Amino acid sequence: MTAANRQGDLAPPNSARTEMSLRRRLLLFLLLPLIPLSAMLIMLIYWAIRSATTESYDRVLEGSALAIADRVVLESSTLVVDLPYAALQMLTNSAEDRVFYSVQIYPSGEVITGYRDLPAPDFTTGNDGEDRIVQYIDFRGERMRMVAIRDEALSYAAKQTFVVLVAETMGQRQVVLERYLRRAVLAFVIGVFLVSALTLYAVNLGLRPLRNLAQAVRLRGERDLRAIRRPVPPEGQPLVDEINALFARLEKALNSHRRFVSNTAHQLRTPLAELKTQLEVARLEGTPPDLSGLSGRVDGLAHLVDQMVLLSRIGEQPSGVDTFGDVDLRVLAEQAVAEWSLRAIEAGIDLGLQVEAKAPSRVHGHQSLLLEALGNLIDNVIKHAAGATTATIQVHKDRLIVTDDGPGFRPKGSNESSVQRFGLSIVHEIMDLHKGRVTQNLGLRAEVALIFDGEDDLGSKGTAP
Amino acid sequence: MRALLVEDNQVLADGVALAFSKAGLNLEHAGTLEGARAFLSAFSVDIVLLDLTLPDGDGLTLLGEMRARQDRTPVLILTARDAVRDRVTGLDRGADDYLTKPFALDELMARARALARRQAGATDARLTVGPLMLDTAGYQAWLDQIALNLPRREFACLAILATNANAVVSKDSLISALYNNADPPMPNAIEVIISRLRKRLTHPAIALKTVRGVGYMLLEHDR
Numbered sequence: 278m279t280a281a282n283r284q285g286d287l288a289p290p291n292s293a294r295t296e297m298s299l300r301r302r303l304l305l306f307l308l309l310p311l312i313p314l315s316a317m318l319i320m321l322i323y324w325a326i327r328s329a330t331t332e333s334y335d336r337v338l339e340g341s342a343l344a345i346a347d348r349v350v351l352e353s354s355t356l357v358v359d360l361p362y363a364a365l366q367m368l369t370n371s372a373e374d375r376v377f378y379s380v381q382i383y384p385s386g387e388v389i390t391g392y393r394d395l396p397a398p399d400f401t402t403g404n405d406g407e408d409r410i411v412q413y414i415d416f417r418g419e420r421m422r423m424v425a426i427r428d429e430a431l432s433y434a435a436k437q438t439f440v441v442l443v444a445e446t447m448g449q450r451q452v453v454l455e456r457y458l459r460r461a462v463l464a465f466v467i468g469v470f471l472v473s474a475l476t477l478y479a480v481n482l483g484l485r486p487l488r489n490l491a492q493a494v495r496l497r498g499e500r501d502l503r504a505i506r507r508p509v510p511p512e513g514q515p516l517v518d519e520i521n522a523l524f525a526r527l528e529k530a531l532n533s534h535r536r537f538v539s540n541t542a543h544q545l546r547t548p549l550a551e552l553k554t555q556l557e558v559a560r561l562e563g564t565p566p567d568l569s570g571l572s573g574r575v576d577g578l579a580h581l582v583d584q585m586v587l588l589s590r591i592g593e594q595p596s597g598v599d600t601f602g603d604v605d606l607r608v609l610a611e612q613a614v615a616e617w618s619l620r621a622i623e624a625g626i627d628l629g630l631q632v633e634a635k636a637p638s639r640v641h642g643h644q645s646l647l648l649e650a651l652g653n654l655i656d657n658v659i660k661h662a663a664g665a666t667t668a669t670i671q672v673h674k675d676r677l678i679v680t681d682d683g684p685g686f687r688p689k690g691s692n693e694s695s696v697q698r699f700g701l702s703i704v705h706e707i708m709d710l711h712k713g714r715v716t717q718n719l720g721l722r723a724e725v726a727l728i729f730d731g732e733d734d735l736g737s738k739g740t741a742p
Numbered sequence: 743m744r745a746l747l748v749e750d751n752q753v754l755a756d757g758v759a760l761a762f763s764k765a766g767l768n769l770e771h772a773g774t775l776e777g778a779r780a781f782l783s784a785f786s787v788d789i790v791l792l793d794l795t796l797p798d799g800d801g802l803t804l805l806g807e808m809r810a811r812q813d814r815t816p817v818l819i820l821t822a823r824d825a826v827r828d829r830v831t832g833l834d835r836g837a838d839d840y841l842t843k844p845f846a847l848d849e850l851m852a853r854a855r856a857l858a859r860r861q862a863g864a865t866d867a868r869l870t871v872g873p874l875m876l877d878t879a880g881y882q883a884w885l886d887q888i889a890l891n892l893p894r895r896e897f898a899c900l901a902i903l904a905t906n907a908n909a910v911v912s913k914d915s916l917i918s919a920l921y922n923n924a925d926p927p928m929p930n931a932i933e934v935i936i937s938r939l940r941k942r943l944t945h946p947a948i949a950l951k952t953v954r955g956v957g958y959m960l961l962e963h964d965r
Binding site for chain 2: 576611627
């Protein structure tokens with residue numbers, strides 16, 4: 278058996294669909310969920326970083342607003358802000374961002390200092406009771422974050438409510454957010470890569486017993502059909518068991534083939550020796566040989582060869598015309614009778630058919646092999662049942678019985694001819710193949726029964742084993 | 743009867759030729775497909791004995807060509823190859839019978855005669871089995887030139903048996919050939935016809951045999 282051949286045996290027959298490798302399948306199922314999972318996690322990380330930066334930057338902004346509010350005093354019922362610009366600039370988050378502020382009287386909105394057009398939030402609606410509002414605004418064509426603080430300035434006699442607004446452009450926030458996000462994504466990609474690598478390694482490690490098994494089978498010689506003893510994981514055990522069972526069947530088939538070949542070689546040698554001897558005797562004595570006897574022997578040899586060819590073909594792939602199928606035993610018996618009638622009549626034997634079964638007797642079988650088996654039995658009666666005058670094939674529900682009124686088959690080892698013995702051994706082989714049996718009864722009427730009691734089993738297999 | 747043997751093995755061909763000439767019959771011999779084609783294009787024969795493995799191709803090719811041009815000449819395949827498979831493919835392609843090598847020469851002669859007879863019965867209405875002669879058009883039968891004057895149904899039964907001489911004809915096929923639904927057979931009708939025929943066919947060279955449980959056979963002794 279060549280390597281290509283072996284591969285062909287393992288490939289699924291006539292299957293256009295190729296099966297995905299176990300490894301690929303595992304990797305796919307393990308790694309594919311990582312994609313949505315990663316997207317989700319990156320989203321979460323984005324939200325976390327964003328809220329963290331927003332919160333801390335807001336706090337700084339609030340600090341600025343509170344610092345300004347601290348400098349607001351009420352001097353003779355007039356609000357005064359004592360704040361140098363440079364001091365304000367120190368309170369901002371970064372050098373790049375610009376800061377806008379405004380201090381206004383509440384609720385009139387009169388601006389005391391700072392940018393006049395900085396819009397004050399509405400402290401009454403929606404933000405009821407809150408003295409501190411943080412919100413996004415669009416100011417001078419830019420998106421900004423603004424803190425508004427409502428406070429009161431007190432003097433000994435009066436009090437005045439005011440609002441401090443501090444707005445800041447968001448450049449630095451964006452820069453920081455992006456920086457952290459980049460780091461997080463990088464860390465994440467590295468993580469995914471590591472997980473993939475580990476998974477790959479683990480899958481390879483996990484599948485190693487399978488590869489080792491394949492290696493072990495590959496290294497087997499084609500004649501080594503011992504069972505595989507190598508320990509495999511429990512998941513692999515059924516496969517190994519099946520392979521071992523197949524090995525056992527192959528071994529059995531091989532053995533029966535070897536036995537068959539050596540048997541037939543012996544069977545062929547005997548009539549050839551007889552033939553040779555007859556010819557030698559004729560040559561030595563100078564008398565013409567017994568021509569009809571020789572012709573009969575040659576016929577026997579030819580028949581033997583026919584049957585060997587037939588039997589050797591049993592294990593072949595079914596070819597469509599010559600396979601196992603539904604066989605009607607009655608039709609089979611009729612065919613056999615029709616085929617053998619002329620020879621039976623010429624031998625002075627009344628060959629007939631007797632249907633005992635009430636219903637059609639159908640078995641799963643090999644038409645031409647069964648015909649051959651039946652033919653061998655009839656042939657035996659015609660050639661060897663000395664004194665027989667009738668032979669009958671009885672068709673029963675699950676069996677065919679060939680009976681004759683001769684003295685019966687002589688026990689093995691006696692004077693039976695090699696061809697006869699071989700004929701019977703072929704009948705046995707054929708019935709073995711049908712999971713059936715052959716029984717012989719050497720009573721007053723000799724009878725041989727072909728019994729089909731395993732056809733269900735065979736039916737499930739469909740083809741010859 | 744004129745037969746064409748297409749066979750490249752000279753020993754076999756000589757044997758068959760001897761058997762045919764002893765029987766007083768004509769046998770032409772072609773050793774190749776090409777020779778057989780040439781012969782068949784010029785002459786007609788009653789039967790072709792066709793070997794499958796020929797030096798210039800497969801005998802089945804010739805069979806296919808003959809059947810393709812509506813040549814219904816009976817073809818008997820002689821094969822040394824795998825019997826069962828050749829039997830099926832050969833018969834599928836329109837062969838009429840097959841014989842596995844090695845074969846007995848008298849078996850070959852009997853089969854060839856039977857095929858030629860069947861063909862003749864289909865075309866010229868005259869049928870001969872040993873001493874028995876039938877005219878299927880005139881519904882007349884003679885045994886050793888003596889007219890038998892058989893009733894119509896007995897004649898039909900004998901004609902079927904004679905066409906298939908030396909082969910088993912099942913009782914069922916006799917019933918379906920001789921009777922129809924409008925005219926169903928009495929119980930034992932076939933047995934009665936056979937026993938009447940048997941009384942008429944008293945000749946040592948032929949016998950009407952019962953094949954128990956299957957049917958009947960018109961047997962020609964001394965084939």
